[in-house]
Amino acid sequence: MPTRTQSRSSNRSSNRSSSGNRGGGSRSAFSWGESAAPVLGAALAGVAIGMAANYGRKFIMQGMEAAAGDWDEILAAEHDMALAIFDKMLATDETQTFKRKMLLMKLTHALDKHAHQEEMVVYPALREANEAADADHLESEHGYIKTFIFELNEMGPDASNWLEKVREFRQLVSSHAHMEEEQVFPRFKQDMDEEQNAHITSLVNRDGFWMA
Numbered sequence: 617m618p619t620r621t622q623s624r625s626s627n628r629s630s631n632r633s634s635s636g637n638r639g640g641g642s643r644s645a646f647s648w649g650e651s652a653a654p655v656l657g658a659a660l661a662g663v664a665i666g667m668a669a670n671y672g673r674k675f676i677m678q679g680m681e682a683a684a685g686d687w688d689e690i691l692a693a694e695h696d697m698a699l700a701i702f703d704k705m706l707a708t709d710e711t712q713t714f715k716r717k718m719l720l721m722k723l724t725h726a727l728d729k730h731a732h733q734e735e736m737v738v739y740p741a742l743r744e745a746n747e748a749a750d751a752d753h754l755e756s757e758h759g760y761i762k763t764f765i766f767e768l769n770e771m772g773p774d775a776s777n778w779l780e781k782v783r784e785f786r787q788l789v790s791s792h793a794h795m796e797e798e799q800v801f802p803r804f805k806q807d808m809d810e811e812q813n814a815h816i817t818s819l820v821n822r823d824g825f826w827m828a
């Protein structure tokens with residue numbers, strides 16, 4: 617059975633030769649089917665290596681987190697990581713525009729992955745457990761977290777009020793994380809049995825793997 621690549625390239629050459637015939641019989645300049653095959657193969661091999669490297673990175677990153685324990689401990693560790701990035705941002709001055717940009721990118725990625733795990737797993741599970749008000753409140757705060765990221769990107773790293781904006785942003789993330797860690801998550805966890813707890817932990821880990 618031909619591979620998908622083989623059948624795709626043979627389809628391509630038959631299409632080309634028929635259009636070449638219409639154009640007058642000689643091989644057209646577009647008939648590169650045979651010579652392109654090794655190039656295409658090398659490109660696909662490159663993609664495969666890139667994907668394997670990416671999975672390796674994901675396993676390492678997720679392995680580190682999986683060792684962190686239950687879903688609530690994983691999420692709390694991510695809160696600490698995000699707050700540590702904020703502290704690095706607050707230690708910069710307006711001449712360090714490159715560093716500010718890099719830190720904002722890192723923060724955006726960390727918060728994105730974190731919010732995805734909560735929005736796809738923890739908040740829906742909270743709603744199922746009749747905690748919809750908390751889930752909705754927390755999810756709406758995620759919207760304001762994205763708004764801060766948007767505003768910081770819009771104002772640029774050398775804006776005079778950059779630090780002030782980052783300080784306000786940190787305050788929101790810190791109080792949001794506090795509500796999750798001190799109130800919502802412990803209450804939710806208390807009502808779970810061991811099996812439910814392990815299930816939510818595995819779902820958070822799985823979601824985090826794809827987002828890493």
Ligand SMILES: [Fe+2]
Pocket residue numbers: 731734754758792796
């Ligand atoms: Fe959250």
Ligand SMILES: [Fe+2]
Pocket residue numbers: 691695730734793796
């Ligand atoms: Fe969180």
